[in-house]
Amino acid sequence: MDDLLAGFGAWQMWLLLGLNDIRQRYKRSRFGQFWITLSTGIFVAGIGIVYAYLFNHPVDEYIPYLSVNIVFWTLVAGILTDSTTVFTQAGHYLGQQALPKTAFVMRVLVRQLLVLAHNVVIIVLVYLAFGVALPATAAFVLPALVVLLLAAFLAAITIGLLCTRFRDLPQIIQSLLQVAFFLTPIMWRVEQLGDKAHYIVGYNPFAIFLMLVVEPLHGKWPSWDLYGRAFVIIAIMALVAAPLFARFRARIVYWL
Amino acid sequence: MPSIKLRDASVAFPIYNSRSRSLRSSLLARVGGTVQADDDGAVTVRALQNITLDLAPGDRLALVGHNGAGKSTLLRVFSGAYEPSTGAAEIKGRVSSLLDMTMGMDMELTGADNVVLRGVFLGMSIAEARSRIPEVEEFSELGGFMHLPMRTYSSGMRLRLAFAISTARVPDILLMDEFISVGDQTFARKARERLEHMIDNARIMVLASHSAQMIRQYCNRAILLQGGCVAREGAVDEILAAYQQGQQP
Numbered sequence: 285m286d287d288l289l290a291g292f293g294a295w296q297m298w299l300l301l302g303l304n305d306i307r308q309r310y311k312r313s314r315f316g317q318f319w320i321t322l323s324t325g326i327f328v329a330g331i332g333i334v335y336a337y338l339f340n341h342p343v344d345e346y347i348p349y350l351s352v353n354i355v356f357w358t359l360v361a362g363i364l365t366d367s368t369t370v371f372t373q374a375g376h377y378l379g380q381q382a383l384p385k386t387a388f389v390m391r392v393l394v395r396q397l398l399v400l401a402h403n404v405v406i407i408v409l410v411y412l413a414f415g416v417a418l419p420a421t422a423a424f425v426l427p428a429l430v431v432l433l434l435a436a437f438l439a440a441i442t443i444g445l446l447c448t449r450f451r452d453l454p455q456i457i458q459s460l461l462q463v464a465f466f467l468t469p470i471m472w473r474v475e476q477l478g479d480k481a482h483y484i485v486g487y488n489p490f491a492i493f494l495m496l497v498v499e500p501l502h503g504k505w506p507s508w509d510l511y512g513r514a515f516v517i518i519a520i521m522a523l524v525a526a527p528l529f530a531r532f533r534a535r536i537v538y539w540l
Numbered sequence: 541m542p543s544i545k546l547r548d549a550s551v552a553f554p555i556y557n558s559r560s561r562s563l564r565s566s567l568l569a570r571v572g573g574t575v576q577a578d579d580d581g582a583v584t585v586r587a588l589q590n591i592t593l594d595l596a597p598g599d600r601l602a603l604v605g606h607n608g609a610g611k612s613t614l615l616r617v618f619s620g621a622y623e624p625s626t627g628a629a630e631i632k633g634r635v636s637s638l639l640d641m642t643m644g645m646d647m648e649l650t651g652a653d654n655v656v657l658r659g660v661f662l663g664m665s666i667a668e669a670r671s672r673i674p675e676v677e678e679f680s681e682l683g684g685f686m687h688l689p690m691r692t693y694s695s696g697m698r699l700r701l702a703f704a705i706s707t708a709r710v711p712d713i714l715l716m717d718e719f720i721s722v723g724d725q726t727f728a729r730k731a732r733e734r735l736e737h738m739i740d741n742a743r744i745m746v747l748a749s750h751s752a753q754m755i756r757q758y759c760n761r762a763i764l765l766q767g768g769c770v771a772r773e774g775a776v777d778e779i780l781a782a783y784q785q786g787q788q789p
Contacts, residue, residue, distance in 0.1 A: 382620025
C-alpha cells in the first residue's frame with residue numbers, strides 16, 4: 285500500500301520515463317513517433333479490405349468498425365505485452381535505489397496511452413474519409429477507459445511480478461494474446477456468432493473490456509450488464525494482485 | 541534525524557537457473573558469498589549474513605573486505621534497493637548513492653534531457669531539475685555538447701555530466717563505492733573539492749574502498765566484511781591492520 289502511494293507520488297518520474305520511452309524509440313527516424321500511427325493504419329487498411337470482402341460487408345461500414353476495435357485492442361495488447369517486462373526492464377534502476385515498484389507500472393500505462401493518442405488519429409481520419417459522424421454516445425468512452433486502465437494496472441502488477449520470477453511466462457502470454465485476438469470481437473461482430481456468442485464473449489475478459497470502450501464509439505449506450513461484469517473481474521483481479529504484491533514486492537529485486 | 545538500523549539482516553539470492561550440478565565448482569570459488577543448496581536443489585547465494593549495525597549522524601563508515609565480501613550488497617541494503625530477505629533494515633533520511641552515477645541516463649537523449657531525468661531519480665521535481673541545467677553545464681564544462689545526444693560524448697564527458705548532476709544536492713546519507721575520480725587533472729581537482737564538500741555536509745557517509753589512504757582521510761569507523769559476515773568492527777586503523785594481515789597469510 286505504501287508502495288502504491290509512493291508510486292503515484294512519483295508521478296513526475298513515470299511521466300518522464302513513459303514520455304522518454306516513446307521519444308527514444310523513434311528519435312532517429314524521419315517520421316518519428318508517427319510510425320505508430322502509420323503502422324497501425326497500414327494494418328487497419330490491409331485487414332479491413334480483405335475481411336470486408338471475406339465477410340461480405342460493405343467497406344465503408346466495416347473499416348470504421350474495425351479501426352476503432354484495432355486501435356483499442358492495440359492499447360490492451362500493448363499494456364499486457366509491456367507488463368511482462370515492466371520490472372525486468374527496470375532492473376537497472378531497482379537494483380540501485382529504493383524506488384516504488386508501482387511507478388514502473390504507471391510508466392507502462394503512460395507509454396501505451398501515448399501510443400493510443402497517436403492511434404486515435406486513425407479513427408479520426410477513417411471517420412472523415414467515410415463520412416461517419418461521431419455518435420452521441422461517444423463521450424462514454426472516457427469513463428470506460430478509466431475502468432479499463434484500472435483493470436490494466438492490476439493486471440500489469442500481477443503479470444509483471446510473475447514474469448520476473450518465471451521467465452517462460454512472457455512467451456506464454458504472447459501466444460495467449462494472439463489467441464485472444466481471434467476470440468475477441470475485433471474483426472468480427474458479436475451478432476455473427478449467433479446463440480453461442482454468450483460463451484465466447486460473455487466470459488471473455490478481453491471481450492468485456494474491449495466492448496466497454498469501443499461500443500460507445502459504435503453508437504451503443506453503455507450497458508449495466510457489461511459494467512457489472514467488468515467490475516466483477518476487477519474485484520477478482522484486485523483480490524489476486526493485492527496479496528501477491530504485498531507478499532512478493534520486496535523479492536522482485538532478488539529475482540532480477 | 542537520518543539513521544540506518546540493521547537488525548540481523550541477511551541477503552540471500554535464489555539462483556533459479558543453476559541447479560546444484562554446478563555447486564561443487566562454486567564451492568571451490570575463493571571469492572563471493574556462501575553458496576548453498578536448498579532441499580529442493582535450488583541454489584542460493586548468501587551475500588550477507590546476520591548483519592546488525594547502527595549508523596547515526598556524524599558517522600563516516602568504511603567498508604573493508606576483499607572482492608565478493610559483500611561490500612556492494614551492503615551498500616545496496618543501505619540505499620534501500622535490497623530489502624533484507626530475513627531480518628530488518630530501517631533507513632531514515634534521503635539517500636544518495638554514487639554507486640552508479642550514470643543510472644537512468646539515456647544515450648539517445650541530449651545532455652540537458654539527461655540532467656532532468658537523472659535529477660528526477662535523485663528526488664527533484666522536473667522543474668527543479670530543469671533549473672539546474674545551467675549550473676551543471678558550467679560545472680561539467682560541456683558547453684555546446686549539452687544539447688547533443690549523449691551517445692556523441694566521450695566516456696569522460698559522460699562521467700563529467702553524471703558527476704555534476706549526481707552531486708548537485710547534498711543528501712542526508714551518502715553512499716560511495718570507491719572514491720570517485722573523474723576527468724583530467726584540473727577537472728579531477730574540482731570534482732574532488734565538490735565531493736569533499738558533499739562528504740562534509742552529509743549527515744552519514746559510507747565508503748567502500750580498498751584504498752587505506754582514502755579510508756584514513758575520510759572515515760571515523762570501519763567494518764571488515766568476510767564472506768558476507770561482519771568479521772570485525774572498530775576504529776579505522778585497527779580494521780585496516782586486520783584487513784592487511786588477512787591479505788598476507
